[in-house]
Amino acid sequence: MRPIVEVVNLAVAFPDSTRGWRRVVDGVTVALEEGEAMGVVGESGCGKTLTVLALLRLIPEPGRIVGGSVRIGGEDVLAAEERRLCWVRGAMVGLIFQEPAQALNPVRSVASQVVEAARLHGEVSVSQAHALARRLLAEVGLEDPDRIARSYPHQLSGGQRQRVLLASALAADPRVLVADEPTSALDTVSQQRMVELLQRLRESRRLSLLFVSHDLSLVGRIVDRITVLYAGETVEVAGRETLLADPKHPYTRALLETRVAIGDGPDARFPTVPGRVPRSRDWGRGCRFAPRCPYALRQCREARPALTVLERGRTVRCFLLGDAEEPVA
Numbered sequence: 001m002r003p004i005v006e007v008v009n010l011a012v013a014f015p016d017s018t019r020g021w022r023r024v025v026d027g028v029t030v031a032l033e034e035g036e037a038m039g040v041v042g043e044s045g046c047g048k049t050l051t052v053l054a055l056l057r058l059i060p061e062p063g064r065i066v067g068g069s070v071r072i073g074g075e076d077v078l079a080a081e082e083r084r085l086c087w088v089r090g091a092m093v094g095l096i097f098q099e100p101a102q103a104l105n106p107v108r109s110v111a112s113q114v115v116e117a118a119r120l121h122g123e124v125s126v127s128q129a130h131a132l133a134r135r136l137l138a139e140v141g142l143e144d145p146d147r148i149a150r151s152y153p154h155q156l157s158g159g160q161r162q163r164v165l166l167a168s169a170l171a172a173d174p175r176v177l178v179a180d181e182p183t184s185a186l187d188t189v190s191q192q193r194m195v196e197l198l199q200r201l202r203e204s205r206r207l208s209l210l211f212v213s214h215d216l217s218l219v220g221r222i223v224d225r226i227t228v229l230y231a232g233e234t235v236e237v238a239g240r241e242t243l244l245a246d247p248k249h250p251y252t253r254a255l256l257e258t259r260v261a262i263g264d265g266p267d268a269r270f271p272t273v274p275g276r277v278p279r280s281r282d283w284g285r286g287c288r289f290a291p292r293c294p295y296a297l298r299q300c301r302e303a304r305p306a307l308t309v310l311e312r313g314r315t316v317r318c319f320l321l322g323d324a325e326e327p328v329a
């Protein structure tokens with residue numbers, strides 16, 4: 001059976017004053033099976049959010065999807081006409097972002113925003129939509145949903161706003177929930193509660209979940225499999241236990257090392273991966289991780305490694321384990 005979400009070799013480009021179009025995502029492959037939770041991890045600048053936006057053809061102008069394919073529920077998203085795209089955006093996929101304050105309209109009540117989401121994607125009357133909104137606000141764990149429904153976003157905490165956004169995303173009863181850094185703006189306690197809520201919703205609604213985050217330890221708490229992105233491409237995919245116990249790509253290993261605190265208590269600090277993610281203009285023709293990789297060989301700077309299947313469900317992009325990509329004609 002085909003994955004419910006299938007992104008293959010996605011490429012996104014923006015205009016560039018010197019070279020026409022510059023690819024900022026080039027080589028992202030992600031497959032989410034029905035009912036599973038997939039984590040997508042990588043540092044800032046690895047292409048996580050652009051990949052999420054590309055899923056629903058929401059790349060901001062003047063950006064464009066210039067390569068690859070995106071299929072959701074069997075629908076070819078990149079070729080879909082407006083009506084089918086609307087179906088994908090509502091009935092197939094619910095989306096929540098990192099910053100609920102920006103996603104919610106500050107001058108409209110919570111009720112009107114959740115009701116709008118319910119009516120946009122489903123054939124329900126105004127009174128049915130209001131009843132549904134109250135049920136959804138209760139389902140996402142908001143106490144006193146009637147009071148929350150009458151409130152405006154600025155009257156709520158960050159955790160409450162994120163739950164309101166989640167209620168809106170669930171309004172059309174989607175089969176897939178895409179959560180892009182859903183806990184980054186929250187404190188540790190709210191973060192843990194949000195993770196527990198997503199797990200509960202996943203089970204009760206039989207949702208497939210795409211959980212996008214820079215935080216590998218957080219992702220490891222909730223997902224079944226993990227896709228690691230680096231500099232706009234997929235570099236490793238594996239089951240959670242396998243990836244955490246036996247990472248193959250040097251970048252995944254480096255990310256895992258950053259989970260181990262140096263010291264403890266309030267003085268504890270977490271190391272970062274040395275160096276920084278290269279900007280797309282600095283990618284060059286070799287492996288994009290080569291400038292930071294302790295194992296880099298000459299070959300790594302001259303050709304781009306291919307995403308290679310090691311075994312079922314496990315792929316890696318590294319010359320230590322695979323071959324070079326066929327040069328593009």
Ligand code: SF4
Pocket residue numbers: 249250251287288289290291293294295296297300305317318319320
């Ligand atoms: Fe390191 Fe080479 Fe593997 Fe890239 S291909 S991750 S530079 S060993």
